[in-house]
Amino acid sequence: MSEVKVYAHRGASGYALENTWDAFLKACEFGVGIELDVQITKDGVVVVFHDDNLRRLTGFNADIEALAYEDIKDLRVGKKWIRPFQHYQIPLAYEVFQWAKKKNIPLNVELKASFVKNPKGPQILAAMLEGIRDIHLSSFNPQLLEEMKKLMPSTEMALIIKKNKQLPYVKEMEWVDSIHLHKRFLIKLYGPMS
Numbered sequence: 001m002s003e004v005k006v007y008a009h010r011g012a013s014g015y016a017l018e019n020t021w022d023a024f025l026k027a028c029e030f031g032v033g034i035e036l037d038v039q040i041t042k043d044g045v046v047v048v049f050h051d052d053n054l055r056r057l058t059g060f061n062a063d064i065e066a067l068a069y070e071d072i073k074d075l076r077v078g079k080k081w082i083r084p085f086q087h088y089q090i091p092l093a094y095e096v097f098q099w100a101k102k103k104n105i106p107l108n109v110e111l112k113a114s115f116v117k118n119p120k121g122p123q124i125l126a127a128m129l130e131g132i133r134d135i136h137l138s139s140f141n142p143q144l145l146e147e148m149k150k151l152m153p154s155t156e157m158a159l160i161i162k163k164n165k166q167l168p169y170v171k172e173m174e175w176v177d178s179i180h181l182h183k184r185f186l187i188k189l190y191g192p193m194s
Contacts, residue, residue, distance in 0.1 A: 007033040007108050010050060017057075017078060019048045020088045024096060033106030033134075038093050039114045040121045045069035046093035046128060052113050065114035094128050106134040110160070116144055126151035138180055142173055149175035 011023025011034055019036055027034045037050040041064055055061040058075045077088040100107050109129075115121040126148065129135060136156035139145050145157040156177045159170060170176055 005033055005106060007035040007106070009035050011036065017088055019050055019091070020077065021091055021096075022088070024091075024099070028103060028105060033108060034100065035108040035110065035138075036093075036096065037110045037112055038125065039064040039112045040118045040124065041065070041067055041069045041072065041114075042118075043068040043070075044118065044120055044124050046121075046125055047072070048091040048093050048096055050112070063114075065117050093125075097128055097132055101132050104134065107132070107136075108158070109135060109137050111137060111139040111141070111144055111148070113141070115139075116141055122147045122151055129155070136178075142169075142176065146173070146175045 008023070008027035008030065010018035011020065012026035012030060013019075013023050015026045016022035024034055024036070036048050038046050039049045039052070040046050045068075047064065047069070049057075049064060051057065052065070053061065053063050054072065054075065057077045057079070058072075060072075060075055062071075064072065072090060075090060077090055097107070099105075109125075111125070115125065118124075122144070129152065136158055137145065137148050137152070138158040138160055139148075140160045140162070142159055145159060148155070149157050157175055158178045158180045159166075159173065159176045160180045161167060161170070167179075170179060
């Protein structure tokens with residue numbers, strides 16, 4: 001039987017705000033891998049942030065892809081009604097990658113939609129990840145994974161699947177090494193999990 005690897009979703013997001021340094025440090029304490037989300041700004045800076053729009057965690061209603069890094073670097077990140085979270089800022093992906101490399105922390109890097117809209121995004125990300133060993137890339141977008149596989153042929157590419165109708169097409173995608181089943185897909189198959 002193969003080994004099951006454990007990754008803290010958006011860092012240890014049950015203990016600290018998602019995709020923040022505190023969440024990553026807590027995951028490191030637990031000795032598990034880290035799943036994180038990356039976006040790219042209009043000027044090609046890769047940041048760690050889940051949503052395409054900044055509003056949910058910053059209160060600033062704008063898409064990351066439409067802004068330069070200078071426009072977002074000083075934004076405070078937090079949940080509206082929870083004051084202790086207000087000191088966070090959006091992490092730079094490069095800094096997180098280098099930290100994880102030094103600590104030998106496995107990474108699952110989910111590429112978000114902004115990478116599809118930035119023609120240089122895949123090349124920028126591939127250059128940042130050079131030399132990092134225990135890593136795999138995931139995305140809902142199979143074409144983005146195909147482009148990343150051309151740039152990083154030895155890196156595992158995982159397609160995230162939400163719907164049953166996507167499964168038959170996976171076997172045609174030779175660049176997809178594995179699949180990640182989204183929780184909505186699993187709930188449809190097995191019902192709510194407690």
